[in-house]
Amino acid sequence: MTIETKAFGKIEIDETQRLRFPRGLLGFEKFKEFALLKADREPFFHLQSLDMAEISFILIDPFLFRPDYELDVSDAELEAIKVKNQEDVLVFAIVTIPASGTTTANLMGPLVINKEAREGFQAILSDSRWQTKHDILRELAETRKASC
């Protein structure tokens, strides 16, 4: 199907790129249909709303710069997106690129996706280690130093 995207204009996508968020995202509860697209630059992705072209989020795998990341998500929440196997679960953090300042990732409200059922939700983590603005480049550097 043809869709309108913020990053790429009009593009073709297939069903396997579609994701459904039954509860939308926080503050965007009415936006339930999305497409997961690879960004021009690795390792980023775009979560593009199929309802409104302007609604598109940049995503990154948080484990890339925080290998110690832990999500305390209940079985009930995973069942709501039909998870049957742990290996089907993908986790992404939404990235904020400010007009000035460093690029950050939201680890307090990660996106949890069941790639098999193609459904997801935005989790809310109460562990105080995870904030809404993690400096990606700085934490990546710190991870590297720690593993030397």
Add this chain to the structure above:
Amino acid sequence: MLILTRKLDERIVVQGDIEIAVLEIRGDQVKLGVQAPRDVKVYRKEIYEAIQTENRAALAATTSALPEIDLGGKQG
């Protein structure tokens, strides 16, 4: 907003299956207990709002500004 005054150990019932109890009162802090079915999510409001705010801020990002992330030499 429905406003109710409760004393220590008193409770409020919401919708028949959600219960909120006043467990402890110490100075200006109130400890509340919430009993709800497993599919009902309960959060501190400021956390909920922080994520909403960050979601909105994230929409302002322009893809032309994607930073370079050097993952070279990453061990699997």
